[in-house]
Amino acid sequence: VSGVRKAACIGGGVIGAGWAARLAWHGIDVTVCDPHPEAERRCRIVLANGEWAMARLYGAPVGEPGAVAFTTDIAEAVADADFVQESAPEDIPLKQAILAEIDRHAPAVALVCSSTSGLRPTVLQSVMDRPGRFMVGHPFNPVYLLPLVEVCGGEKTDAAAIDRAITFYRSLGMQPLHVRTEIDGFIADRLMEALWREALWLVNDGVATVAEIDDAVRYGPGLRWAMMGTFLTYRIAGGEDGMRHFMRQFGPALQWPWTKLTDVPDLTDDLIDRIATQSDEQADGVELRDLERQRDDGLVAIMQALKPLGIGAGAVLADQERARVGARAPVTPDLSVAAPLCLHTARVLPEWTDYNGHMTEHRYLQVFGDAADALFAAVGVDAAYLAGGHSYYTVESHLRHLGEAPADVPLHVETQLLDHDAKRIHAFHRLVRSDTDTLLATAEQLYLHVDTKEGRVCDAPEAVRDRLAAIAAAHGDLPLPDGAGRSVGLRRQVAAE
Ligand SMILES: NC(=O)c1ccc[n+]([C@@H]2O[C@H](COP(=O)([O-])OP(=O)(O)OC[C@H]3O[C@@H](n4cnc5c(N)ncnc54)[C@H](O)[C@@H]3O)[C@@H](O)[C@H]2O)c1
Numbered sequence: 001v002s003g004v005r006k007a008a009c010i011g012g013g014v015i016g017a018g019w020a021a022r023l024a025w026h027g028i029d030v031t032v033c034d035p036h037p038e039a040e041r042r043c044r045i046v047l048a049n050g051e052w053a054m055a056r057l058y059g060a061p062v063g064e065p066g067a068v069a070f071t072t073d074i075a076e077a078v079a080d081a082d083f084v085q086e087s088a089p090e091d092i093p094l095k096q097a098i099l100a101e102i103d104r105h106a107p108a109v110a111l112v113c114s115s116t117s118g119l120r121p122t123v124l125q126s127v128m129d130r131p132g133r134f135m136v137g138h139p140f141n142p143v144y145l146l147p148l149v150e151v152c153g154g155e156k157t158d159a160a161a162i163d164r165a166i167t168f169y170r171s172l173g174m175q176p177l178h179v180r181t182e183i184d185g186f187i188a189d190r191l192m193e194a195l196w197r198e199a200l201w202l203v204n205d206g207v208a209t210v211a212e213i214d215d216a217v218r219y220g221p222g223l224r225w226a227m228m229g230t231f232l233t234y235r236i237a238g239g240e241d242g243m244r245h246f247m248r249q250f251g252p253a254l255q256w257p258w259t260k261l262t263d264v265p266d267l268t269d270d271l272i273d274r275i276a277t278q279s280d281e282q283a284d285g286v287e288l289r290d291l292e293r294q295r296d297d298g299l300v301a302i303m304q305a306l307k308p309l310g311i312g313a314g315a316v317l318a319d320q321e322r323a324r325v326g327a328r329a330p331v332t333p334d335l336s337v338a339a340p341l342c343l344h345t346a347r348v349l350p351e352w353t354d355y356n357g358h359m360t361e362h363r364y365l366q367v368f369g370d371a372a373d374a375l376f377a378a379v380g381v382d383a384a385y386l387a388g389g390h391s392y393y394t395v396e397s398h399l400r401h402l403g404e405a406p407a408d409v410p411l412h413v414e415t416q417l418l419d420h421d422a423k424r425i426h427a428f429h430r431l432v433r434s435d436t437d438t439l440l441a442t443a444e445q446l447y448l449h450v451d452t453k454e455g456r457v458c459d460a461p462e463a464v465r466d467r468l469a470a471i472a473a474a475h476g477d478l479p480l481p482d483g484a485g486r487s488v489g490l491r492r493q494v495a496a497e
Pocket residue numbers: 010011012013014015016033034035036039086087088089090098115116117118138139140141
């Protein structure tokens with residue numbers, strides 16, 4: 001959609017590495033440029049965490065993930081990039097020097113965005129010869145999971161460049177928020193800073209510890225914020241009389257001398273010590289990487305939970321999944337060799353396992369369902385086809401469980417077409433553990449072609465039947481797979497006389 005095939009991440013720290021993970025997952029080759037001697041090692045940890053988290057958020061990547069390369073040379077990193085994301089330290093002269101160099105070496109059509117948390121784009125673009133293609137694209141940590149990216153242009157930014165960036169970020173599963181007025185700190189950081197200031201005062205004044213303040217957020221308002229933000233939450237708090245009532249009732253309280261928002265407590269050594277010590281106690285020895293994993297697991301769970309409800313970040317996730325299915329390149333099965341088709345791969349996610357530590361039953365059906373979808377896609381049943389009101393429905397399945405699948409093992413499904421006619425497909429799938437080539441399960445299934453609007457079975461169109469016929473011809477001489485045609489029942493030995 002966006003035409004971006006290659007990207008450069010300038011600065012590969014917390015944020016730059018998060019960008020690299022999101023970009024690579026979406027099939028874009030990335031070159032990370034960072035002079036720090038430990039940059040590649042640190043970045044690879046974030047890439048691995050990101051891959052793990054996105055696998056759980058989205059399921060398998062739609063296509064091949066992009067490759068990630070490392071360099072310390074900006075010119076080399078951006079030379080053939082379509083998109084450049086700068087995530088260097090928050091320092092105006094340093095960012096300006098880096099942006100000037102990016103501008104000199106990146107192709108003229110490449111977009112250049114900065115991750116800055118609060119610096120004005122007009123200031124940053126002032127050193128560039130082509131400032132029209134530059135803007136802020138302010139993400140949130142972890143970049144590979146959180147959808148929000150604040151897009152803010154400077155005085156010299158082209159409107160068309162902003163449109164392109166918004167389209168591109170959206171294609172990465174993000175929710176771009178166009179910050180139309182150039183202000184320091186943009187929108188989200190202003191809100192977060194208000195809370196942060198107030199929290200610092202509460203610690204400074206000895207009212208609460210850092211853990212108590214975090215509890216006040218995560219057990220209460222934080223849960224609402226994830227779905228609705230501030231205004232919608234308060235609208236509901238106004239009861240049936242809504243926002244006007246809420247403003248009348250609680251508005252005057254804003255005049256009370258509660259807050260110290262315009263002030264900042266002196267960050268004395270004593271205050272910093274107090275916060276750092278309390279923060280250590282709160283973390284209770286849990287290491288940074290474990291905290292990051294907890295955070296990622298929690299974010300994935302929240303977004304997954306919000307997805308079927310179509311609320312907030314869950315709605316973005318649902319949209320992205322639909323777009324990814326629609327964008328899936330039609331799989332052209334290799335029919336030159338007479339072998340079952342390998343159209344679907346997966347990995348056993350931890351939440352797929354049960355108390356025995358192995359993949360639980362209904363996940364087998366899910367994997368075979370995904371394999372069936374891949375078969376349908378291969379014969380032309382894509383998003384447009386489904387939207388047109390036709391689909392295949394599964395009407396019969398016979399599963400056999402033959403081996404155990406512990407968490408994290410790679411899987412693939414081999415699919416053999418047994419039979420087909422205008423209305424039906426009869427297929428046999430073998431689920432194989434890819435690293436050991438062990439057969440884990442088989443599924444024999446029958447699918448019916450349906451008119452989804454009328455709710456009745458109908459003939460598949462000729463184009464779909466032709467593709468099925470081509471597969472059938474390639475599979476015609478394959479032996480009937482072991483287990484095909486089996487039914488459920490006890491097999492008794494007939495006693496030999
Ligand atoms: N950390 C956050 O939560 C967060 C959130 C949103 C935006 N940001 C913004 O992202 C940017 C990066 O922040 P971060 O948290 O990743 O910092 P970081 O310190 O983790 O990473 C910065 C990286 O830039 C590298 N670097 C230094 N000089 C460089 C140069 N000349 N060329 C290329 N790389 C260079 C450093 O080696 C380091 O790895 C900042 O502008 C920050 O405001 C941070």
